[in-house]
Amino acid sequence: xxxxRYRARLINCLSGVKTACLIGTVDNEGATNLAVxxxxxxxxxxxxxxxxxxxxxxTPRHTLENFKETGFATINLLSSxxxxxxxxxxxxxxxxxxxxxxxxxTPEFLNEGVAPFVKEAQVKWSLSFVRxxxxxxxxxxxxxxxxxxxxxxxxxxxxxGFLDLAAIDPCLVTGLDCYHQVKSGTRYAYAKxxxxxxxxx
Amino acid sequence: xxxxRYRARLINCLSGVKTACLIGTVDNEGATNLAVxxxxxxxxxxxxxxxxxxxxxxTPRHTLENFKETGFATINLLSSxxxxxxxxxxxxxxxxxxxxxxxxxTPEFLNEGVAPFVKEAQVKWSLSFVRxxxxxxxxxxxxxxxxxxxxxxxxxxxxxGFLDLAAIDPCLVTGLDCYHQVKSGTRYAYAKxxxxxxxxx
Numbered sequence: 001x002x003x004x005r006y007r008a009r010l011i012n013c014l015s016g017v018k019t020a021c022l023i024g025t026v027d028n029e030g031a032t033n034l035a036v037x038x039x040x041x042x043x044x045x046x047x048x049x050x051x052x053x054x055x056x057x058x059t060p061r062h063t064l065e066n067f068k069e070t071g072f073a074t075i076n077l078l079s080s081x082x083x084x085x086x087x088x089x090x091x092x093x094x095x096x097x098x099x100x101x102x103x104x105x106t107p108e109f110l111n112e113g114v115a116p117f118v119k120e121a122q123v124k125w126s127l128s129f130v131r132x133x134x135x136x137x138x139x140x141x142x143x144x145x146x147x148x149x150x151x152x153x154x155x156x157x158x159x160x161g162f163l164d165l166a167a168i169d170p171c172l173v174t175g176l177d178c179y180h181q182v183k184s185g186t187r188y189a190y191a192k193x194x195x196x197x198x199x200x201x
Numbered sequence: 202x203x204x205x206r207y208r209a210r211l212i213n214c215l216s217g218v219k220t221a222c223l224i225g226t227v228d229n230e231g232a233t234n235l236a237v238x239x240x241x242x243x244x245x246x247x248x249x250x251x252x253x254x255x256x257x258x259x260t261p262r263h264t265l266e267n268f269k270e271t272g273f274a275t276i277n278l279l280s281s282x283x284x285x286x287x288x289x290x291x292x293x294x295x296x297x298x299x300x301x302x303x304x305x306x307t308p309e310f311l312n313e314g315v316a317p318f319v320k321e322a323q324v325k326w327s328l329s330f331v332r333x334x335x336x337x338x339x340x341x342x343x344x345x346x347x348x349x350x351x352x353x354x355x356x357x358x359x360x361x362g363f364l365d366l367a368a369i370d371p372c373l374v375t376g377l378d379c380y381h382q383v384k385s386g387t388r389y390a391y392a393k394x395x396x397x398x399x400x401x402x
Contacts, residue, residue: 004246004247005361005362006361006362007246007247007249007362008246008247008362009361009362009363009364010246010358010362010363010364011243011245011246011247011249011348012243012246013362013363013364013366014243014251014324014326014348014351014364015220015241015242015243015251016219016220016222016241016278016366016371017218017219017220017366017367017371017373017383018217018218018219018220019216019217019218019219021217038243039242039243040216040217041216041240041242041252041254042212042213042215042216042239042240042254043254043336043338043339043341044212044336044338044339044341045205045208045209045211045212045213046205046208046209046212046339047338047339048208048212049336049338049339050215050216051242051254051343053242053243053244053252077217083387083389084389084397084398084400085397087389087392087398088392088397088398089392090392091392091393091394092394093394094394097394102394123215125215130338131338133334133343135244135245135250135345137244137245137248137250137331137332137345138244138245138247138248138250140244140245142252142334142343144336144338147212147215150215157211160206160207160210161206161207161208161209161210161211161214162210162211162214162376162378162379163210163211163214163215163375163376164375164379165214165217165218165375166218166375166379166381170217170218172218172373172383172386174364174365174366174367174386175363175364177363177388177389177390177391177401178363178365178367178386178387178388178389179386179387179388179389180367180383180384180385180386180387181383181384182218182373182381182382182383182384183381183382183383183384184381185373185375185379185380185381186284186379186380186381187378187379187380188284188285188288188378188379188380189378190378191288191289191290191291191292192292193292193293193294193295193298193303196285196286196289197285197288197289199285200378
């Protein structure tokens, strides 16, 4: 058992430092749910699709169940100052306890019929459920979502479409329990084979 | 066309700050290849599986072709001091130009018959090819790989299996062209519903 935990920590760390995002959902009875995920990945820009990995659905997985039941989830990026609250959403709350309330976040319904956003999040968007892909090798599930409404502060959106995420001090995570901040970045010009990339000013 | 690029930049940024990893492969004739990816994600610890997203295979995708042809790829995490070299691997080199040579990295064959590692990488592991999952919604391909040999410096591996990746100053990336450093992190105890998470000293 301790070996399993050692292995889980190590392999979870190996895939690198990620952004910790909060996924907001609601069930058909109106009970809201919030959970931290670090498995969000880009699938394509046109159409705008993202993927998420869910652990085996052998115990209740409220986020997955609600996402399928209502067809919507919200992805919320928060400042690292919320890292304690973010980690708290990983505790096993029962379905009648909303993580919004218990972990200090405010549900915000920006579009009727869609899942709750996190009011405290600076960058957030909704995903509509597209398809679930089961991974028989280990019982996990990949869910493909389509990007719907996007809410971002104007000052971090640059003229060419680049989003200066570092400016919102996003909460990053390594493995299951280590939270980090990112330093501001350096952009480079489109890379060409014959010379070293040029940093953009 | 400019609208497409704007959209691609924005949607690529939206999924958050990621770790930039270099994937090393070789074809059956021995030609080595190296490419930067930010789409690596954790699929499970037991068995240890990871996923990678590849863009549509309509133009040559050397990494995907080599991974399938030989059954192996290496994942290499580098210090952010290599960010220019890492970005350079995204240029369109022809198949007879190895990115190892052109971008200033040294191929290292640690296990016979397996793909080349990057000598300069501090954390690296090999993946064996498990399965390709095609995503018809946009023509991309998810590849599932199994973690094989892992090479990590002993000083960043903690007693409980946690890997202090921040200590190697890993190169992070936002979108397609912005490279970052991470700050050292704070670990929290396993979260419980009834109280705020405790930071571990």
